[in-house]
Amino acid sequence: MATNPNQVTEDGYVQPVVDVPALTRLLDGEHAALRDKVRAALVEHAGLLVDADEMDRDEFRDRVRDAVVEMAGTGLTASHFPTEYGGGGDFGATVAAFETTAFGDLSALVKIGVQFGLFGGAVLNLGTKRHHDAHLADIAAGRLLGCFAMTETGHGSNVQAIGTTATYDVATGEFVIETPDDSARKDYIGNAARHGTMAAVFAQLVVGGPDGQPQNHGVHCLLVPIRDEAGEPMPGVRIRDCGHKMGLNGVDNGRLWFDGVRVPREALLNRFADVSADGVYSSEIESANRRFFTMLGTLVMGRVSVAGAGISASKVALTVATRYADRRRQFTTDDDQPELLLLDYGQHQRRLFPLLARTYALHFAQDGLRRHFDDVFSGRATSEQVRRDLESKAAGIKALGTWHATRTIQECREACGGAGYLTANRFTALKADTDVFTTFEGDNHVLLQLVAKGLLTDYSSEFGDMSQFELVKFVAGMAVDQVVERTMAHRLIERLRDVLPGDDKWNQESGLLDPTYHLDMLRFREEHMVAGAAKRLKRGIDAGLPAGEVFSRVQDHVIATANAHVERLMLESFIAVFATLPHGDNRVALGLLCDLFALTTIEADRGWFMEHNRLTGNRSKAITREINDLCRKLRPLAVDLVDAFGIPDELLRAEELLTWQ
Amino acid sequence: MATNPNQVTEDGYVQPVVDVPALTRLLDGEHAALRDKVRAALVEHAGLLVDADEMDRDEFRDRVRDAVVEMAGTGLTASHFPTEYGGGGDFGATVAAFETTAFGDLSALVKIGVQFGLFGGAVLNLGTKRHHDAHLADIAAGRLLGCFAMTETGHGSNVQAIGTTATYDVATGEFVIETPDDSARKDYIGNAARHGTMAAVFAQLVVGGPDGQPQNHGVHCLLVPIRDEAGEPMPGVRIRDCGHKMGLNGVDNGRLWFDGVRVPREALLNRFADVSADGVYSSEIESANRRFFTMLGTLVMGRVSVAGAGISASKVALTVATRYADRRRQFTTDDDQPELLLLDYGQHQRRLFPLLARTYALHFAQDGLRRHFDDVFSGRATSEQVRRDLESKAAGIKALGTWHATRTIQECREACGGAGYLTANRFTALKADTDVFTTFEGDNHVLLQLVAKGLLTDYSSEFGDMSQFELVKFVAGMAVDQVVERTMAHRLIERLRDVLPGDDKWNQESGLLDPTYHLDMLRFREEHMVAGAAKRLKRGIDAGLPAGEVFSRVQDHVIATANAHVERLMLESFIAVFATLPHGDNRVALGLLCDLFALTTIEADRGWFMEHNRLTGNRSKAITREINDLCRKLRPLAVDLVDAFGIPDELLRAEELLTWQ
Incomplete structure (x- = not known):
């Protein structure tokens, strides 16, 4: 639906007319053709949405399996596999397809994630050629369905x-799996x-040491058949x-x-570590912690994918509610007049439009995340830092994207x-299926601690005397073993202090719609919070309190x-996209959304900004007025802005x- | 589970030991015996919780009906009916039983609400003796199941x-119901x-006027049989x-x-209006609007009940999550130590304890609401103002109580x-069943507008020249026709200005735990917001903007x-209960909860308080620190505080x- 031709309001604002197809092209980006193929496949399987309610559980499970296997046949689900096994060697494409698949039934989506992302990803990323040759083609085609057996x-x-x-049994050359x-x-x-007929099972790998004593080398992954051809559980x-x-x-x-289940030595996915026939453990990565996190890091696709799924589910909800x-x-107000449209109520705009703006912000952040992921997994980017940033970004956008889905759908x-x-x-x-997004593929709170770990590690070289290992280990709820680098944190705060004077110097409204101002505000918040958290942790440790208590x-x-960090990333992504747009009405419309995202983010934390003298009461009130004004400007564009998501009516x-x- | 004997922390704080049975008695209040009867009945029907998942839909519906009819037989569901029809003439008891019933399966709860509260309530409150004699005993016993057919x-x-x-057909002496x-x-x-075999149907009542022209007298309610004895729809x-x-x-x-369905003239529930055999409409209430709202007002029990149900469902969720x-x-932190309990994490305390404190605040507000309701419906309180306050309070606590349930359960x-x-x-x-609480029995946003309407009406005599009718009509989304009284708003604000000086006079932390301070803060916010909203509305109307646009x-x-108003009521209720408690550990524990509720309420809106110079940045930060301290103090008491809700393990x-x- 196109809005009416441009109208000029009394204060000279020219109402833009959204070019919906062009906006859809922008949102679909480099994977537009693939996304359209997925849309077509989803429309074909739209019956799943009804079957989910009408079939009994096992019947629907089989229905979903069949749909997933069918989609696998069209090559939409395993683009990240090497071409020789039926894939396309394109990690970004798999995620893009997954994002779009999330417009449809979410059981099918999650089944795809389990089969090709988690199980297939474990074989691909943790296994070596023998595992690839044996299984990847069958996995890609959906002939071999498998499990990702990590959580207990x-x-x-x-x-x-x-x-x-x-436990490795040198006598038989087998591993014995035990629960x-x-x-x-x-x-x-x-x-x-x-x-599932096979599972990628995560287990503590126990191998006899040189002294004959069994030694635990930490968590590794093995392929274990769990069902025979008749579908019966293996012995x-x-x-x-x-x-x-x-x-x-x-x-x-x-x-x-698993009760003493035996698998051959070759079942160990041995890309990062191996056990020789005579029971000698070896790994190119010496530190057990680093090895563990390296293995885990290869599985980041799950988080990247769920982040995108949460954002897509939000789009579905917003499309329905806005229309x-x-x-x-x-x-x-007047019995002679027709009743008012819900969307003409200020409160209704306030309920929906900030969520719409945040969805766009998350969309662009997710685009960046997916490309970052593709750079690393394609091998174009190889540095340790880039890989670590990817893990942090995936954790952060997964957390905020899935919480956003819960809130938006509600x-x-x-x-x-x-x-x-x-x-x-x-x-x-939508509600029931997405609910688990906030706690699977990493509980959101734990993920934000992982994000914070990165920020604090970068920052912590400030403290020469602090027990860094203990501190940071706890922050993330897990050990780290990585290079510590110093960020520009302090210098940035100094700079921002100049850009953002406190108190009454901000009593004029000018600049409220300046993206530089928005970004400086979010950067200041992040840097100040990092520094403050680090200081508080250090103070506690220095005072001799137990680490658990301090944390x-x-x-x-x-x-x-961590939340502040991710919101800053989101705003940067949005502003970066906005900056590349050609002049025109779509740019104006996205500018309104970008402003709305920035200002509602600041408004939601205005208490913090006022506490830290970055906002006066008057300016804070001006922000609230400006938000309401932006909502009124977005009102005539709202339906176009959700239609641009391109969700098929079916x-x-x-x-x-x-x-x- | 009792906590350990009192312990004294390093700063001299004596950790209380909660007397759980005594706290349960306080929470159960005057209906303790009744609530225990309900608990026993719920345990007996605990199988419903499993049947809800395992039975097919119609089977489960019948199962729920049977359970409801069985509970009706024990007299737990229609205490508000007169004794001669199988009730107890006790409105408060019905609500108390409903609140406790909400610990169990919520389909059974809502079926009880539909049958005895809505359908039974319509017959009881809108009908007269002929309807009571004909139906109430059958309704109370569950022999006549009926519908409340208002929403379209x-x-x-x-x-x-x-x-x-x-439409009244004078020729046959019947009403013709038409969709x-x-x-x-x-x-x-x-x-x-x-x-259902009968429905209380709300319809526009059309009767021929003296000139022979049909005249619409507005919405009235009639009893319409919808199924025959064989269960087939009536013609x-x-x-x-x-x-x-x-x-x-x-x-x-x-x-x-309804396609021309005919019912006799006597089917009209005629407590407030009637139509004579020869087609003359009469009512003691002259104004159509006042008549409508009088009728609606008698149905307030639904909102009072749902408010209580939302609070009870929150208690169930908190009991499970806390335990x-x-x-x-x-x-x-230390591989030699056992892992930490979730409840020892500061963030986990921050997630659960403010919700626990708010649940207690809502509980006490609900106690007040239920007593207020009982006063009005027992006839002990008769003034128009008390009745209007009841409607406002019911709307407000229903809105905040059900949103609280959604948030807490999530x-x-x-x-x-x-x-x-x-x-x-x-x-x-819990999630799926309570989801609709926020939009049924009045959409929460509309209900808060109703609350605001009352506040603004009271306030609006300030504006001699404003188009009050138009304004207030729109605020509530409905017309009003009631006496306007002046509140003490302005005078109160003046007083509070003295009590709560702005800016740096508040830079000391003392007084943060003073309930007078908490209450003054919430009162100031409410009064300031009322005055501000009224001024903005008046300014818009005075400027000649259309009322819809202004609103x-x-x-x-x-x-x-409205939200500020209800939170103030909640805090007042909590403080009032606290003030009556004998000295002892339970008082100390409830004091911690009350402080936590007050401070987290202020913290959540600290941006507003800073904007209005009622809070400095330093004091705001001190509040956050105090909240974290309260959470640590509540940690050892938390399990006892949820156990005191008295939810049977089953x-x-x-x-x-x-x-x-």
């Missing part, structure tokens, strides 16, 4: 502490309950269904126990009233720091919301 | 604009799809199932169309990680005002979360 009931976030063991107790059972494992493997879940019931999550609000009327559902509660409209599935007291500050599943009169 | 697809919030008509188009079909109607009645919903699938919501966090460990689910996503644990049902621009301010349905090692 007792340990989800703290993977280093899992209990499953793989020592119920807290070490593998839990919530996709493809385990019904379809020693116990499988239980996780049963019904809040959502994603097309994915067959299950539990796995509905542009046709639903309720109440009037707000949109409420904005659609009672109709939003009916399963015939899509919010039921517990500063934890909210640490997490706020996937909205909101017939009652969007068609009745 | 096209009109949920704006009930005055519904399209269904009831003019699909937007006027009755929608989301509980008991309609399967079990002219079309029924369709709303199908699957996000949650509450034990309630058979449906749609109703889980007190046994679940993850990560350690946070608790995330705090339980992947296990929280399994249906075997209770979050799936749209000020709407976010108006809603924030209802937690979180075996995996709370029992595995």
Whole structure:
């Protein structure tokens, strides 16, 4: 739907007319053709959205499997595999396809993620040619369905502490996989309950040392067949269904126990470490911690993918709620007049538009993340720092992107009233299916600690005398073993102090829409928070308090720091895209969204900015007024701005919301 | 679980030991015995929680109906009916029982609400003796199941604009009920799809005037049989199932169309208006608007009840998440030490304890609301002002209580990680079932506008020249017709200005835990917001802008005002209860919670307080520090504080979360 030709308001503002196809092209970016192929495939499988409610669980699981295998046949799911195994050697394409696939049924999406991203990714990234030759082609085609068996009931976030063991038996040349107790059972494992025949099992690798004593070399991954051709569990493997879940019931999550299951030595995915036939452990990476995080780092695609999925799900919710609000009327001031459209209410704009602006910001940040990921995995970028930045960025955007999905879907559902509660409209599935995004592929709070770890590590060379290892280990909830570099933190803060004088020097409204101002504000916040968190941690350690106690007291500050960092990244991404746009109405429209994102981000934390003398009360109030003004300007563009997401109508599943009169 | 004997911390703070049974008695209040009866009944029906997942939809609906009818037999569901019809003449008791029933399966709860509160309440409050004699005993016993057919697809919030008509046919002495188009079909109607045999139908009452011209007297309610004894729809009645919903699938919501359905003149619930056999309309209430709101006002029990249900559901979620966090460990600083309990992490305390404190605040506010409701409906309080205050309070606590439920359940689910996503644990049902609470029985935003309407009406006599009717009508999205009284608003603000000097006079931390300070802060915010919203509305009207435009621009301010008002009420309730407690450890524990509620409420809006010079940056930071300190003090008490809610273990349905090692 195009808006009316440009109109000039009384204060001289010229209302832009959005070119929706051009905006869709911008959003689709370098993978536009691929995304259109995915859209077509999703429309073909749109029936999944209804089947999810109408089929019984096992029937729907099989239906989802069939759809996934069919999509695998079209080459949309394993582009990251090498061409010789049926892929395209293109990591970015897989993520782009995944992002777009998230417009459709999310069980199918997550099944794709489990099969090609997690299981396939483990074989690809942790295995070597023998594993690739044996399995990748079958995995790519969906002939071999597998599990990613990392999480245990007792340990989800703290993977280093899992209990499953793989002990090398030199006599037979086999590993013996053992689940020592119920807290070490593998839990919530996709493809385990019904379809998987093999699992990439993470276990503590135990090998006899030179003195004959068994030695634990930490967590490694092995391929373990879990079902025979008849679908029966292999000897020693116990499988239980996780049963019904809040959502994603097309994915067959299950539990796995291993009772002395034997696999050949070659089952070890040995890219980073190996065990010789006579029981000698070797690895090119000497430090056990570094080895662990190197292995884990190769699995970052899961986080990159879920981040994109959360953003896409938000787009679906916003499309339905915005279109509905542009046709639903309720109440009037004047009985002779028709009732007002919901979207003409200021509060309704306030509910939806900041979420829309943040969705765009996340979209552009995700674009950057996906390209960054592609650079690293294609081998174009090789430095340790670039790889580490990728992990931090993936963790941060995954956390903020999935929380954004939870919040946006909830707000949109409420904005659609009672109709939003009916399963015939899509919010039921959107809410239930995305709910787990905030805690799987890394709990969001733990992920933000990982982001903060990076910031603090970079910063911590300031403290010559502090117990850095202990501190940073705890911040991330995990050990680190990496080069420490000094950031420009302090210098930047000094610079910002000049750019952003405190108190009453800001009492004029000018500059509120200046992206430099926005960015300086978010940079100042981030740098100040990093420095403050580091100081508080150091003070606690210096005072001799136990590390756990110190960390517990500063934890909210640490997490706020990571949040500030990611929001700054998001704004930078948005501004960078905006700067490349040709002059025209779409640029104007995106400028409004970018301003709205920046100002609502500042407004949401205006208490902090005032506490730190970066905002006066008057300027803070001016920001709120400006936001309301931006919302009014966006009102006539809103439907176009959601239509530009390019979500096929067949996937909205909101017939009652969007068609009745 | 009792905490350890009192311990004294280094700064002299004596850690209290919570007397859990005594705290439960305080929370249960005057209805303790009744609540225990409900608890026992819920335990008996605990199987519903599992059946909700395992039965198919119609089977589960019948199961829920049977449970509800069984509970009706024990007298727990219709205490508000007169004793001669099987009730106890006790309105407060019905609400108290409903609050406690919300610990159990929420389909059963909502079915009870539909049957005894909405349908039964319409017959009781809008009907007269002929209706009572004919139906109340059958309704109380669950022999006659009925619907409350108010909402239409096209009109949920704006009930005055519904399209269904009831036209009096003087020739036959009947009303003819007509659904003019699909937007006027009755929608989301509980008991309609399967079990209801009668409906209380809201319709525009059309009666021939003295000139013979049909005249619309506005919305009235009539009893219409919708199914015969064989369960078939009555002639002219079309029924369709709303199908699957996000949650509450034990309630058979449906749609109703009426095609010239005829009911006798006596079917009109005629407490407030009647039509004579020869077609003369009469009512003791002259104004159509006042009549409408009087009728609606009698139905306030629904909002009072849902408010309580939201608070109870929050308690269930907090009980599971808190107990889980007190046994679940993850990560350690020191490999020789056991991993830390989640509840020992500062951020985890920050996530759960402010929600716990707000739950207690809401609980005490709800106690006040329920007593207020009982005073009015028992006839002990009769003034128009008391009745109007009740409606405002019910609207406000319903809005904040149900939003609190959505937020709390979400946070608790995330705090339980992947296990929280399994249906075997209770979050799936809690989330899905409570989701609609924010939009049914009045959309929360519309309800807050209703609250604001009252505040602004009281305030608006300040403006002799303003178009008050137009303004206030729009604020509430509905017309008003009531006495305007002047509050002490301006005088209070003056007083508060003295008590709360701005800027640097507040740079000392003393007084942060003074309840007078907390209350003055929340009062100042409320009064300042009311005055500001009124001024902005007046300015817009004076400038000649259309009322819709003016309202749209000020709407976010108006809603924030209502929110501030309700939070002030909550704090007052909490402080009032605290003041009555005997000295002792429970008083100390509740004092910590009350302080935490007050300070987190101020912290959440600290931007506003700083903008208005009621808080300096330093004091604001001190509040944050104080909150973290309160969280640490509450840590050892947290499990006791949730156990005091007295939720039977059988209802937690979180075996995996709370029992595995």
